Amino acid sequence: MRPRSLVPLIYILFLLLPIYWLVAMSFKTTNEILGGFSLFPQKWTLANYRAIFTDPTWYWGYINSILYVSINTLISLAAALPAAYAFSRYRFLGDKHLFFWLLTNRMAPAAVFALPFFQLYSAVGLFDTHLAVALAHCLFNIPLAVWILEGFMSGVPKELDETAYVDGYSFPRFFATIFLPTIKAGVGVAAFFCFMFSWVELLLAKTLTAVEAKPIAATMTRTASSAGYELGLLAAAGVLTIIPGAIVIYFVRNYIAKGFALGRV
Amino acid sequence: MKTENQRAWFFVLPVLVLVAFNALVPLMTVVNYSVQETFGNNQFFWAGLRWFEEILRSERFHAALGRQLLFTVTILIIEIPLGVAIALAMPRRGFWVPVCLVLMALPLLIPWNVVGAMWNIFTLPDIGLLGWTLNNVLGIDYNMTQSPVAAWITVIVMDVWHWTSLVVLLAYAGLISIPEAYYQAAKIDGASNWSVFRYIQLPKMKRVLTIAILLRFMDSFNIYTEPFTLTGGGPGNSTTLLSIDLVKIALGQFDLGPAAAMSLIYFAITLAVSWLFYTLMTRDEP
Numbered sequence A: 001m002r003p004r005s006l007v008p009l010i011y012i013l014f015l016l017l018p019i020y021w022l023v024a025m026s027f028k029t030t031n032e033i034l035g036g037f038s039l040f041p042q043k044w045t046l047a048n049y050r051a052i053f054t055d056p057t058w059y060w061g062y063i064n065s066i067l068y069v070s071i072n073t074l075i076s077l078a079a080a081l082p083a084a085y086a087f088s089r090y091r092f093l094g095d096k097h098l099f100f101w102l103l104t105n106r107m108a109p110a111a112v113f114a115l116p117f118f119q120l121y122s123a124v125g126l127f128d129t130h131l132a133v134a135l136a137h138c139l140f141n142i143p144l145a146v147w148i149l150e151g152f153m154s155g156v157p158k159e160l161d162e163t164a165y166v167d168g169y170s171f172p173r174f175f176a177t178i179f180l181p182t183i184k185a186g187v188g189v190a191a192f193f194c195f196m197f198s199w200v201e202l203l204l205a206k207t208l209t210a211v212e213a214k215p216i217a218a219t220m221t222r223t224a225s226s227a228g229y230e231l232g233l234l235a236a237a238g239v240l241t242i243i244p245g246a247i248v249i250y251f252v253r254n255y256i257a258k259g260f261a262l263g264r265v
Numbered sequence B: 001m002k003t004e005n006q007r008a009w010f011f012v013l014p015v016l017v018l019v020a021f022n023a024l025v026p027l028m029t030v031v032n033y034s035v036q037e038t039f040g041n042n043q044f045f046w047a048g049l050r051w052f053e054e055i056l057r058s059e060r061f062h063a064a065l066g067r068q069l070l071f072t073v074t075i076l077i078i079e080i081p082l083g084v085a086i087a088l089a090m091p092r093r094g095f096w097v098p099v100c101l102v103l104m105a106l107p108l109l110i111p112w113n114v115v116g117a118m119w120n121i122f123t124l125p126d127i128g129l130l131g132w133t134l135n136n137v138l139g140i141d142y143n144m145t146q147s148p149v150a151a152w153i154t155v156i157v158m159d160v161w162h163w164t165s166l167v168v169l170l171a172y173a174g175l176i177s178i179p180e181a182y183y184q185a186a187k188i189d190g191a192s193n194w195s196v197f198r199y200i201q202l203p204k205m206k207r208v209l210t211i212a213i214l215l216r217f218m219d220s221f222n223i224y225t226e227p228f229t230l231t232g233g234g235p236g237n238s239t240t241l242l243s244i245d246l247v248k249i250a251l252g253q254f255d256l257g258p259a260a261a262m263s264l265i266y267f268a269i270t271l272a273v274s275w276l277f278y279t280l281m282t283r284d285e286p
Helices: A003-026 A030-035 A047-054 A056-089 A095-104 A110-123 A130-154 A159-166 A171-182 A184-200 A203-207 A216-226 A231-251 A253-262 B008-034 B050-057 B059-089 B096-109 B112-123 B129-137 B148-176 B180-188 B193-221 B225-231 B242-252 B256-281
Strands: B036-038 B044-046
Touching (some): A003 A231, A030 A231, A056 A095, A056 A130, A056 A171, A056 A184, A056 A216, A056 B008, A095 A130, A095 B008, A110 A203, A110 B256, A130 A203, A159 A171, A184 A253, A203 A216, A231 B112, B059 B193, B096 B148, B112 B225, B148 B225, B193 B256, B225 B242, B242 B256
């Protein structure tokens, strides 16, 4: 082994240490956790996980999160696909300004928007629904999706479009049967980033929900403060929030790096 | 070559409507609050620019802004070179590439408050792996809830842990787009490792690094959930960054006017720095 490959190795070890500790905690009993320091669980227990899977307030948190993240990803992609196509193929009045304005929406601190968002979504009667969170997350996910997709679409030569029209394809048919399959890697990358940023965001998701659509991460905060400090339960819930992300990342591993490289600022 | 077509606006319309709904309405609400005074009961009075003057003069704001700048500059100085160094050392092809990428991307996909909670558990002085090791094995007196210095270092290390991977992924994406022929040419010319880095790799990475620095600047400047879950802004006010202070004013004390004025000043700073940096970095491009 060359000394150079030690660098990523040490870095990955550093990344995994806190995660290991979370996983180890989640398999310990409360007594063992409070009893003192132990590197490995002395007595393995699944009680923490069992508690989560049998309590509806816990597992509904997961279902809620997955629901609004999926809705958000669908809306973001559906809106971003035609827009990205327009940016990559046509010049139109104000196109460059519009593109930069879209990107500026990533810069607004979420903390700034929390209260107005609450008022806005209460006013339109969407408060505490999955749709509210999904729509709110569009604020930063749509610009990102447009940016990534535009990069991929610009890589497809325009001759493809023209040939299809000469062959008598209508625009919707061309877009669905020829163009989309060509850029499916880009769609995958965009979907991944939408999923990721919607999944990890909590401030807006927490502000816009109360009971019905409460995300799992918010359920964790409540438990940490009200039901005493049940570290084992908290750790198990934390471990379970890592799993969906890990699965998604495994499927798009070959495209992640490419996604940003092909996008343009 | 792109063709001129105004009908393209119809394609952009859904995006425009969705983003405008989410961006403009709340922004106007904030602007509205920032020039008014309220005593509850939904009664509002015109306050003009008073809140802006008050915020710009307030020592509390200066202190929070100072901490925020210190935080952002520190993590940029650590994360960008570190990310580039790791990307340079990564294998270019083979079995280990996807393994490295998946493991490195893992922190990016953890909900932000779980990151905070995880680091809290990790650094507890009596039962946390890091806290216990520092106190009992290395003999360093470490307690994040009492020492501001320890709290600062922990928040910084947590951010490095959380976000360096993004820089690695971006830098790596830039590196693998360099054709092999460039390296062969450099080898024939007898270029040193440093010159290869300085004249081939760095210029090729310039664009992705611009994206990386911009994203890291914007996100670290707006950071809220992770440090709040980890330290709650303490001990004292030592890790109360701008967003944490803002939420304290807006939701804790319900001072909507000053909070709104502060939000706008905050947003303006982020926008100005990002725009300046973006313009400087892309100045040479056509």
